[in-house]
Amino acid sequence: MATSSTVENYLKAIYQAQSAAEDKQALVPMGHLASALGVVPGTATTMVKTMVGSGLVAYEPYSGVRLTEAGEHLAAMVLRRHRLVELFLVQIMGMSWAEVHEDAEQLEHAVSDRLIDRIDQLLGRPAVDPHGDPIPDPEGIVAQHLHKNLLTCPVDTDLVVTRVLNQDADFLRFLEQHELKPGQAIKVIARDASADSVSILSSGNHQVTIGTRAASKLLVEI
Template identity: 50%
Template sequence: MITSTIENYIKQIYLQQQENKSKLLPMGRLAAAMHVVPGTATAMVKTLADSGLVEYEPRSGIRLTHGGEQLALHVLRRHRVLESFLVEVLGLDWSEVHEEAETLEHAVSDKVLERMDLLLNRPQFDPHGDPIPTAKGQIKKIRLVPLTDLKPGHATIIARVADQDPAFLQFAEKNGLLPGVALTLIERDEQADSVQVRLQEKITVTLGGKAAEKILVRMATG
Protein backbone atom coordinates (compact mmCIF):
# COMPACT_ATOMS: atom_id res chain seq x y z
CA MET A 1 0.00 0.00 0.00
CA ILE A 2 1.25 3.48 -0.88
CA THR A 3 1.16 5.55 2.32
CA SER A 4 1.61 9.31 2.59
CA THR A 5 5.09 8.66 4.05
CA ILE A 6 6.07 6.68 0.94
CA GLU A 7 4.71 9.45 -1.28
CA ASN A 8 6.68 12.07 0.65
CA TYR A 9 9.92 10.12 0.32
CA ILE A 10 9.45 9.48 -3.38
CA LYS A 11 8.59 13.13 -4.03
CA GLN A 12 11.62 14.30 -2.05
CA ILE A 13 13.97 11.89 -3.88
CA TYR A 14 12.65 13.23 -7.19
CA LEU A 15 13.11 16.88 -6.16
CA GLN A 16 16.62 16.25 -4.81
CA GLN A 17 17.59 14.33 -7.96
CA GLN A 18 16.54 17.27 -10.13
CA GLU A 19 19.37 19.24 -8.57
CA ASN A 20 21.99 16.71 -9.56
CA LYS A 21 20.77 14.24 -12.15
CA SER A 22 23.98 12.46 -13.02
CA LYS A 23 24.77 11.06 -9.60
CA LEU A 24 22.99 8.77 -7.16
CA LEU A 25 21.32 10.69 -4.35
CA PRO A 26 23.38 10.18 -1.18
CA MET A 27 21.42 8.76 1.74
CA GLY A 28 22.65 11.57 4.01
CA ARG A 29 21.14 14.20 1.75
CA LEU A 30 17.81 12.41 1.64
CA ALA A 31 17.78 12.06 5.45
CA ALA A 32 18.53 15.79 5.84
CA ALA A 33 15.80 16.74 3.37
CA MET A 34 13.30 14.53 5.21
CA HIS A 35 14.45 15.83 8.62
CA VAL A 36 15.14 12.32 9.91
CA VAL A 37 18.26 10.51 11.13
CA PRO A 38 20.11 8.44 8.45
CA GLY A 39 19.00 5.14 10.02
CA THR A 40 15.34 6.06 9.56
CA ALA A 41 15.89 7.05 5.94
CA THR A 42 17.84 3.84 5.22
CA ALA A 43 15.05 1.66 6.64
CA MET A 44 12.48 3.47 4.54
CA VAL A 45 14.58 3.27 1.39
CA LYS A 46 14.85 -0.51 1.81
CA THR A 47 11.06 -0.69 1.87
CA LEU A 48 10.91 1.51 -1.23
CA ALA A 49 13.45 -0.74 -2.98
CA ASP A 50 11.38 -3.83 -2.11
CA SER A 51 8.36 -2.13 -3.69
CA GLY A 52 10.36 -1.47 -6.86
CA LEU A 53 10.19 2.31 -6.50
CA VAL A 54 13.91 2.98 -6.02
CA GLU A 55 17.25 1.37 -6.74
CA TYR A 56 19.46 1.46 -3.72
CA GLU A 57 23.20 0.93 -3.73
CA PRO A 58 24.50 0.73 -0.17
CA ARG A 59 27.19 3.36 0.49
CA SER A 60 26.53 5.05 -2.89
CA GLY A 61 22.94 6.20 -2.88
CA ILE A 62 19.51 6.07 -4.36
CA ARG A 63 17.84 6.54 -7.70
CA LEU A 64 14.15 6.36 -8.62
CA THR A 65 13.02 3.56 -10.93
CA HIS A 66 10.66 4.43 -13.78
CA GLY A 67 7.76 3.44 -11.52
CA GLY A 68 9.12 5.62 -8.72
CA GLU A 69 9.45 8.57 -11.05
CA GLN A 70 5.87 8.14 -12.27
CA LEU A 71 4.64 8.11 -8.67
CA ALA A 72 6.69 11.24 -7.86
CA LEU A 73 5.22 13.09 -10.85
CA HIS A 74 1.74 12.00 -9.82
CA VAL A 75 2.23 13.38 -6.30
CA LEU A 76 3.74 16.61 -7.68
CA ARG A 77 0.78 16.97 -10.03
CA ARG A 78 -1.63 16.68 -7.12
CA HIS A 79 0.41 19.14 -5.04
CA ARG A 80 0.68 21.76 -7.76
CA VAL A 81 -2.92 21.55 -9.02
CA LEU A 82 -4.05 21.87 -5.40
CA GLU A 83 -1.87 24.94 -4.84
CA SER A 84 -3.32 26.52 -7.97
CA PHE A 85 -6.86 25.69 -6.84
CA LEU A 86 -6.30 27.10 -3.36
CA VAL A 87 -5.02 30.39 -4.80
CA GLU A 88 -7.20 30.81 -7.89
CA VAL A 89 -10.51 29.45 -6.64
CA LEU A 90 -10.43 29.64 -2.86
CA GLY A 91 -8.48 32.92 -2.75
CA LEU A 92 -5.79 31.81 -0.30
CA ASP A 93 -2.52 33.72 -0.33
CA TRP A 94 0.27 32.09 -2.36
CA SER A 95 2.51 32.19 0.71
CA GLU A 96 0.26 29.83 2.67
CA VAL A 97 -0.83 27.20 0.14
CA HIS A 98 2.27 25.00 0.21
CA GLU A 99 1.58 23.70 3.72
CA GLU A 100 -2.09 23.07 2.87
CA ALA A 101 -1.13 21.19 -0.29
CA GLU A 102 1.37 19.06 1.64
CA THR A 103 -1.58 17.54 3.52
CA LEU A 104 -4.21 17.51 0.78
CA GLU A 105 -1.93 15.93 -1.86
CA HIS A 106 -2.25 12.57 -0.09
CA ALA A 107 -6.01 12.75 0.28
CA VAL A 108 -7.39 14.07 -2.98
CA SER A 109 -8.82 11.49 -5.41
CA ASP A 110 -7.99 11.42 -9.11
CA LYS A 111 -11.62 12.28 -9.83
CA VAL A 112 -11.65 15.42 -7.69
CA LEU A 113 -8.22 16.46 -8.98
CA GLU A 114 -9.39 16.11 -12.57
CA ARG A 115 -12.36 18.41 -11.85
CA MET A 116 -10.10 20.98 -10.20
CA ASP A 117 -7.72 20.86 -13.15
CA LEU A 118 -10.59 21.33 -15.59
CA LEU A 119 -12.06 24.21 -13.59
CA LEU A 120 -8.64 25.90 -13.59
CA ASN A 121 -8.42 25.44 -17.37
CA ARG A 122 -5.53 22.98 -17.10
CA PRO A 123 -2.76 25.28 -15.84
CA GLN A 124 0.82 24.47 -16.84
CA PHE A 125 2.42 26.13 -13.83
CA ASP A 126 1.51 26.47 -10.15
CA PRO A 127 1.39 29.85 -8.36
CA HIS A 128 5.12 29.67 -7.61
CA GLY A 129 5.97 28.98 -11.25
CA ASP A 130 6.68 25.27 -10.83
CA PRO A 131 5.61 23.19 -13.85
CA ILE A 132 2.59 20.91 -13.30
CA PRO A 133 3.09 17.37 -14.64
CA THR A 134 0.32 16.11 -16.94
CA ALA A 135 -1.98 13.25 -15.88
CA LYS A 136 0.21 11.02 -18.09
CA GLY A 137 3.29 11.96 -16.08
CA GLN A 138 4.96 14.36 -18.50
CA ILE A 139 6.61 17.50 -17.21
CA LYS A 140 7.84 20.61 -18.99
CA LYS A 141 11.60 21.05 -18.89
CA ILE A 142 12.55 24.69 -19.13
CA ARG A 143 16.05 25.94 -18.49
CA LEU A 144 15.96 28.54 -15.74
CA VAL A 145 18.78 30.49 -14.15
CA PRO A 146 18.95 32.53 -10.94
CA LEU A 147 18.94 36.32 -11.20
CA THR A 148 22.54 36.30 -10.08
CA ASP A 149 23.56 34.72 -13.43
CA LEU A 150 22.28 37.64 -15.51
CA LYS A 151 24.44 40.39 -17.00
CA PRO A 152 23.53 44.10 -16.71
CA GLY A 153 20.95 45.06 -19.34
CA HIS A 154 19.63 41.52 -19.67
CA ALA A 155 15.83 41.62 -19.97
CA THR A 156 13.75 38.54 -19.22
CA ILE A 157 10.71 37.25 -17.32
CA ILE A 158 10.49 35.86 -13.79
CA ALA A 159 9.62 32.18 -14.16
CA ARG A 160 9.76 30.75 -10.69
CA VAL A 161 10.23 31.62 -7.03
CA ALA A 162 12.23 28.73 -5.64
CA ASP A 163 11.38 28.89 -1.96
CA GLN A 164 8.22 27.72 -0.21
CA ASP A 165 8.90 29.63 2.99
CA PRO A 166 5.88 31.90 3.66
CA ALA A 167 8.07 34.77 4.88
CA PHE A 168 10.14 34.71 1.68
CA LEU A 169 7.05 34.45 -0.53
CA GLN A 170 5.49 37.45 1.24
CA PHE A 171 8.71 39.38 0.71
CA ALA A 172 8.70 38.44 -2.99
CA GLU A 173 5.08 39.46 -3.42
CA LYS A 174 5.54 42.76 -1.59
CA ASN A 175 8.36 43.63 -3.97
CA GLY A 176 6.51 42.53 -7.09
CA LEU A 177 8.85 39.60 -7.73
CA LEU A 178 6.16 37.28 -9.14
CA PRO A 179 6.18 34.70 -11.94
CA GLY A 180 5.30 36.34 -15.26
CA VAL A 181 6.72 39.75 -14.34
CA ALA A 182 9.14 41.36 -16.82
CA LEU A 183 12.54 42.12 -15.34
CA THR A 184 15.76 43.82 -16.43
CA LEU A 185 19.00 43.44 -14.51
CA ILE A 186 20.48 46.84 -13.79
CA GLU A 187 23.49 46.08 -11.67
CA ARG A 188 25.18 43.24 -9.87
CA ASP A 189 27.44 44.45 -7.06
CA GLU A 190 29.71 41.59 -6.01
CA GLN A 191 31.20 43.50 -3.07
CA ALA A 192 27.87 44.45 -1.53
CA ASP A 193 26.44 41.06 -2.60
CA SER A 194 23.42 42.84 -4.05
CA VAL A 195 21.47 42.81 -7.28
CA GLN A 196 19.45 45.71 -8.62
CA VAL A 197 16.61 45.01 -11.02
CA ARG A 198 13.86 46.96 -12.77
CA LEU A 199 10.40 45.39 -12.84
CA GLN A 200 7.80 46.03 -15.58
CA GLU A 201 10.13 48.75 -16.87
CA LYS A 202 9.32 51.06 -13.97
CA ILE A 203 9.95 49.82 -10.42
CA THR A 204 13.52 49.43 -9.20
CA VAL A 205 14.21 46.81 -6.53
CA THR A 206 17.47 45.93 -4.79
CA LEU A 207 17.93 42.39 -3.49
CA GLY A 208 20.59 40.65 -1.47
CA GLY A 209 22.50 37.85 -3.22
CA LYS A 210 20.77 35.14 -1.19
CA ALA A 211 17.30 36.34 -2.14
CA ALA A 212 18.32 36.82 -5.78
CA GLU A 213 19.47 33.17 -5.94
CA LYS A 214 15.86 32.10 -5.34
CA ILE A 215 14.33 34.16 -8.12
CA LEU A 216 14.61 32.07 -11.28
CA VAL A 217 14.24 33.54 -14.74
CA ARG A 218 14.19 32.32 -18.30
CA MET A 219 17.53 32.77 -20.02
CA ALA A 220 15.71 34.20 -23.05
CA THR A 221 12.25 35.72 -23.42
CA GLY A 222 9.75 34.09 -25.73
Protein backbone atom coordinates in the same frame (compact mmCIF):
# COMPACT_ATOMS: atom_id res chain seq x y z
CA MET B 1 0.36 -1.21 -3.64
CA ALA B 2 -1.51 1.55 -1.83
CA THR B 3 1.46 3.88 -1.30
CA SER B 4 1.40 5.49 2.15
CA SER B 5 1.75 9.22 2.45
CA THR B 6 5.13 8.65 4.10
CA VAL B 7 6.36 6.79 1.02
CA GLU B 8 4.88 9.55 -1.16
CA ASN B 9 6.90 12.10 0.77
CA TYR B 10 10.09 10.09 0.33
CA LEU B 11 9.42 9.77 -3.41
CA LYS B 12 8.80 13.49 -3.71
CA ALA B 13 11.96 14.38 -1.78
CA ILE B 14 14.11 12.07 -3.90
CA TYR B 15 12.53 13.39 -7.09
CA GLN B 16 13.17 16.99 -6.13
CA ALA B 17 16.74 16.29 -5.04
CA GLN B 18 17.39 14.57 -8.38
CA SER B 19 15.85 17.48 -10.28
CA ALA B 20 17.97 20.00 -8.40
CA ALA B 21 21.20 18.14 -9.18
CA GLU B 22 23.12 18.95 -12.35
CA ASP B 23 23.53 15.27 -13.15
CA LYS B 24 19.99 13.93 -13.21
CA GLN B 25 21.28 10.38 -12.86
CA ALA B 26 23.24 11.12 -9.68
CA LEU B 27 22.42 9.28 -6.48
CA VAL B 28 20.84 11.30 -3.68
CA PRO B 29 22.91 10.92 -0.48
CA MET B 30 20.99 9.56 2.49
CA GLY B 31 21.93 12.51 4.66
CA HIS B 32 20.40 14.93 2.20
CA LEU B 33 17.23 12.87 1.96
CA ALA B 34 16.96 12.53 5.74
CA SER B 35 17.32 16.24 6.37
CA ALA B 36 14.88 17.11 3.57
CA LEU B 37 12.30 14.91 5.32
CA GLY B 38 13.19 15.94 8.86
CA VAL B 39 14.13 12.46 10.03
CA VAL B 40 17.39 11.03 11.37
CA PRO B 41 19.60 9.33 8.73
CA GLY B 42 18.97 5.84 10.10
CA THR B 43 15.26 6.23 9.51
CA ALA B 44 15.82 7.17 5.88
CA THR B 45 18.06 4.13 5.37
CA THR B 46 15.35 1.84 6.74
CA MET B 47 12.57 3.37 4.66
CA VAL B 48 14.64 3.37 1.49
CA LYS B 49 15.31 -0.33 1.93
CA THR B 50 11.61 -1.12 2.12
CA MET B 51 11.08 1.06 -0.96
CA VAL B 52 13.68 -1.03 -2.80
CA GLY B 53 11.43 -3.98 -2.00
CA SER B 54 8.49 -2.22 -3.67
CA GLY B 55 10.58 -1.48 -6.76
CA LEU B 56 10.34 2.28 -6.31
CA VAL B 57 14.03 3.11 -5.88
CA ALA B 58 17.53 1.79 -6.55
CA TYR B 59 19.87 1.98 -3.59
CA GLU B 60 23.65 1.79 -3.28
CA PRO B 61 24.86 1.45 0.32
CA TYR B 62 27.05 4.36 1.39
CA SER B 63 26.36 6.10 -1.93
CA GLY B 64 22.68 7.01 -2.07
CA VAL B 65 19.35 6.42 -3.70
CA ARG B 66 17.71 7.05 -7.08
CA LEU B 67 14.15 6.58 -8.35
CA THR B 68 13.28 3.71 -10.65
CA GLU B 69 10.89 4.41 -13.53
CA ALA B 70 7.97 3.29 -11.39
CA GLY B 71 9.14 5.49 -8.53
CA GLU B 72 9.63 8.46 -10.82
CA HIS B 73 6.13 8.12 -12.20
CA LEU B 74 4.60 7.94 -8.74
CA ALA B 75 6.67 10.90 -7.59
CA ALA B 76 5.46 12.91 -10.58
CA MET B 77 1.86 12.09 -9.60
CA VAL B 78 2.47 13.37 -6.08
CA LEU B 79 3.96 16.57 -7.48
CA ARG B 80 1.09 16.87 -9.93
CA ARG B 81 -1.41 16.68 -7.09
CA HIS B 82 0.56 19.10 -4.95
CA ARG B 83 0.92 21.73 -7.65
CA LEU B 84 -2.62 21.50 -8.93
CA VAL B 85 -3.88 21.84 -5.38
CA GLU B 86 -1.68 24.90 -4.79
CA LEU B 87 -2.93 26.60 -7.92
CA PHE B 88 -6.48 25.66 -7.03
CA LEU B 89 -6.17 27.13 -3.54
CA VAL B 90 -4.86 30.39 -4.97
CA GLN B 91 -7.09 30.73 -8.04
CA ILE B 92 -10.38 29.28 -6.84
CA MET B 93 -10.20 29.57 -3.07
CA GLY B 94 -8.57 32.98 -3.12
CA MET B 95 -5.78 32.09 -0.73
CA SER B 96 -2.43 33.82 -0.73
CA TRP B 97 0.37 32.07 -2.61
CA ALA B 98 2.57 32.45 0.46
CA GLU B 99 0.25 30.46 2.72
CA VAL B 100 -0.93 27.56 0.58
CA HIS B 101 2.11 25.32 0.79
CA GLU B 102 1.28 23.59 4.08
CA ASP B 103 -2.34 23.01 3.06
CA ALA B 104 -1.22 21.53 -0.25
CA GLU B 105 1.27 19.35 1.59
CA GLN B 106 -1.61 17.68 3.43
CA LEU B 107 -4.11 17.61 0.60
CA GLU B 108 -1.70 16.08 -1.93
CA HIS B 109 -2.14 12.76 -0.09
CA ALA B 110 -5.90 12.97 0.22
CA VAL B 111 -7.22 14.02 -3.21
CA SER B 112 -8.49 11.23 -5.44
CA ASP B 113 -7.63 10.89 -9.13
CA ARG B 114 -11.19 11.83 -9.93
CA LEU B 115 -11.02 15.03 -7.91
CA ILE B 116 -7.59 16.00 -9.19
CA ASP B 117 -8.83 15.66 -12.77
CA ARG B 118 -11.82 17.83 -11.90
CA ILE B 119 -9.47 20.46 -10.52
CA ASP B 120 -7.21 20.21 -13.58
CA GLN B 121 -10.22 20.71 -15.84
CA LEU B 122 -11.60 23.60 -13.78
CA LEU B 123 -8.23 25.38 -13.99
CA GLY B 124 -7.98 24.80 -17.75
CA ARG B 125 -5.19 22.18 -17.72
CA PRO B 126 -2.56 24.62 -16.47
CA ALA B 127 1.15 24.12 -17.17
CA VAL B 128 2.57 25.71 -14.03
CA ASP B 129 1.60 26.38 -10.41
CA PRO B 130 1.69 29.79 -8.63
CA HIS B 131 5.45 29.49 -8.13
CA GLY B 132 6.05 28.71 -11.79
CA ASP B 133 6.79 25.07 -11.01
CA PRO B 134 5.70 22.84 -13.91
CA ILE B 135 2.71 20.55 -13.35
CA PRO B 136 3.41 16.98 -14.54
CA ASP B 137 0.75 15.66 -16.93
CA PRO B 138 -1.28 12.52 -16.07
CA GLU B 139 1.44 10.36 -17.66
CA GLY B 140 4.07 11.97 -15.47
CA ILE B 141 5.66 13.98 -18.27
CA VAL B 142 7.05 17.35 -17.21
CA ALA B 143 7.52 20.17 -19.70
CA GLN B 144 11.14 21.24 -19.43
CA HIS B 145 11.70 24.96 -19.53
CA LEU B 146 15.19 26.39 -19.66
CA HIS B 147 15.26 29.46 -17.47
CA LYS B 148 18.13 31.58 -16.36
CA ASN B 149 18.35 32.83 -12.81
CA LEU B 150 19.16 36.37 -11.70
CA LEU B 151 22.87 35.52 -11.48
CA THR B 152 23.19 34.14 -15.01
CA CYS B 153 20.76 36.35 -16.95
CA PRO B 154 21.89 39.42 -18.91
CA VAL B 155 22.00 42.78 -17.14
CA ASP B 156 19.90 45.76 -18.26
CA THR B 157 17.56 43.61 -20.29
CA ASP B 158 13.77 43.26 -20.00
CA LEU B 159 12.91 40.06 -18.13
CA VAL B 160 9.83 38.29 -16.84
CA VAL B 161 9.89 36.31 -13.59
CA THR B 162 8.88 32.75 -14.44
CA ARG B 163 9.65 30.62 -11.42
CA VAL B 164 10.58 30.78 -7.75
CA LEU B 165 12.66 27.93 -6.31
CA ASN B 166 11.82 28.52 -2.67
CA GLN B 167 8.58 27.85 -0.82
CA ASP B 168 9.46 29.81 2.31
CA ALA B 169 6.42 31.90 3.23
CA ASP B 170 8.41 34.94 4.33
CA PHE B 171 10.42 34.93 1.12
CA LEU B 172 7.24 34.65 -0.94
CA ARG B 173 5.66 37.56 0.93
CA PHE B 174 8.81 39.56 0.30
CA LEU B 175 8.59 38.86 -3.43
CA GLU B 176 4.92 39.81 -3.44
CA GLN B 177 5.59 43.10 -1.72
CA HIS B 178 8.33 43.99 -4.19
CA GLU B 179 6.43 42.97 -7.31
CA LEU B 180 8.63 40.01 -8.06
CA LYS B 181 5.98 37.32 -8.48
CA PRO B 182 5.99 35.02 -11.52
CA GLY B 183 4.57 36.90 -14.51
CA GLN B 184 5.89 40.29 -13.43
CA ALA B 185 8.35 42.26 -15.58
CA ILE B 186 11.73 43.17 -14.10
CA LYS B 187 15.23 44.21 -15.07
CA VAL B 188 18.58 43.48 -13.43
CA ILE B 189 20.29 46.83 -13.13
CA ALA B 190 23.48 45.80 -11.33
CA ARG B 191 25.34 42.86 -9.94
CA ASP B 192 28.00 43.34 -7.27
CA ALA B 193 30.15 40.28 -6.61
CA SER B 194 31.97 41.72 -3.61
CA ALA B 195 28.72 42.89 -1.98
CA ASP B 196 27.21 39.50 -2.83
CA SER B 197 24.17 41.32 -4.19
CA VAL B 198 21.92 41.89 -7.21
CA SER B 199 19.88 45.04 -7.79
CA ILE B 200 16.54 44.78 -9.52
CA LEU B 201 14.08 47.24 -11.01
CA SER B 202 10.47 46.05 -10.90
CA SER B 203 7.73 47.03 -13.34
CA GLY B 204 6.38 49.61 -10.88
CA ASN B 205 9.82 51.26 -10.99
CA HIS B 206 10.62 50.01 -7.50
CA GLN B 207 14.23 49.15 -6.88
CA VAL B 208 15.37 46.32 -4.58
CA THR B 209 18.70 44.78 -3.82
CA ILE B 210 18.81 41.13 -2.79
CA GLY B 211 21.59 38.68 -1.93
CA THR B 212 22.94 36.23 -4.46
CA ARG B 213 21.53 33.30 -2.50
CA ALA B 214 18.03 34.72 -3.00
CA ALA B 215 18.81 35.82 -6.57
CA SER B 216 19.68 32.26 -7.57
CA LYS B 217 16.16 31.19 -6.57
CA LEU B 218 14.48 33.60 -8.98
CA LEU B 219 14.21 32.28 -12.52
CA VAL B 220 13.43 34.53 -15.48
CA GLU B 221 12.79 34.58 -19.18
CA ILE B 222 13.90 37.27 -21.60
